[in-house]
Amino acid sequence: MTCCASADNFFNDSHAKRDLLWYRRFGPLPSARKILRALGDVHNRSFIDVGAGVGAITHGALLLGAKHVTVVDASSAYLQTLLKEARLQKHTDRINTYHGDFVEIAPTLSKADVITMDRVICCYENVTGLLEEACKRAAWRICMSFPRRAWWSKGAIQGFNLVQRMRQHAFRVYYHDPEYVDQCLADSGFVPVKFDKSILWSVRLYERQ
Numbered sequence: 001m002t003c004c005a006s007a008d009n010f011f012n013d014s015h016a017k018r019d020l021l022w023y024r025r026f027g028p029l030p031s032a033r034k035i036l037r038a039l040g041d042v043h044n045r046s047f048i049d050v051g052a053g054v055g056a057i058t059h060g061a062l063l064l065g066a067k068h069v070t071v072v073d074a075s076s077a078y079l080q081t082l083l084k085e086a087r088l089q090k091h092t093d094r095i096n097t098y099h100g101d102f103v104e105i106a107p108t109l110s111k112a113d114v115i116t117m118d119r120v121i122c123c124y125e126n127v128t129g130l131l132e133e134a135c136k137r138a139a140w141r142i143c144m145s146f147p148r149r150a151w152w153s154k155g156a157i158q159g160f161n162l163v164q165r166m167r168q169h170a171f172r173v174y175y176h177d178p179e180y181v182d183q184c185l186a187d188s189g190f191v192p193v194k195f196d197k198s199i200l201w202s203v204r205l206y207e208r209q
């Protein structure tokens with residue numbers, strides 16, 4: 001099973017329904033709030049939201065005046081749920097969606113000002129390919145969250161993968177070293193300009209030089 005097929009299986013209808021309920025009751029998760037805060041003024045900016053889930057960042061950016069969001073997600077359940085919420089928030093006309101692996105879809109997309117990846121790169125083994133494609137499509141900024149360099153983040157990932165193995169589920173989570181992530185972005189001309197963190201997640205904003 002490919003990594004994106006396993007993500008499609010894992011992030012299924014019940015996962016999406018649960019996340020939508022949470023979003024409607026409590027709003028965006030802390031990592032999404034931090035990403036939106038780090039980006040600041042997004043008025044009239046175009047976005048590509050990779051692995052958008054139910055769309056906390058997509059909806060947030062549009063509510064803050066973003067011009068358009070292209071959503072690419074490996075999970076069809078998440079995409080359908082995101083569109084359901086977009087209809088409720090009355091901004092479907094400013095969203096278009098693609099189902100599949102961003103690394104494969106990216107070459108067909110136009111550039112956007114901003115690329116966001118909230119808790120996404122840890123779902124993908126080929127982080128180099130994912131970051132390279134993101135850098136090619138981002139005209140201005142890339143903002144993402146990923147597991148912090150801390151023993152408890154690595155422990156949580158190992159524990160999660162152990163349970164997945166015991167259940168014989170193919171989906172896995174990956175730890176990618178923040179220094180390696182910074183290096184990949186630097187190789188494509190992006191420098192880190194803001195940092196934030198929570199207990200589990202590191203949030204980084206990069207800007208094209």
Ligand SMILES: C[S@@+](CC[C@H](N)C(=O)[O-])C[C@H]1O[C@@H](n2cnc3c(N)ncnc32)[C@H](O)[C@@H]1O
Nearest residue numbers: 007051052053073074075101102118119120123
């Ligand atoms: C942990 S969820 C995060 C969802 C949302 N961003 C959030 O923070 O609630 C990871 C998401 O990334 C998507 N994903 C992972 N790798 C992807 C890839 N290569 N291309 C497109 N989507 C991907 C998964 O389908 C899933 O929707």
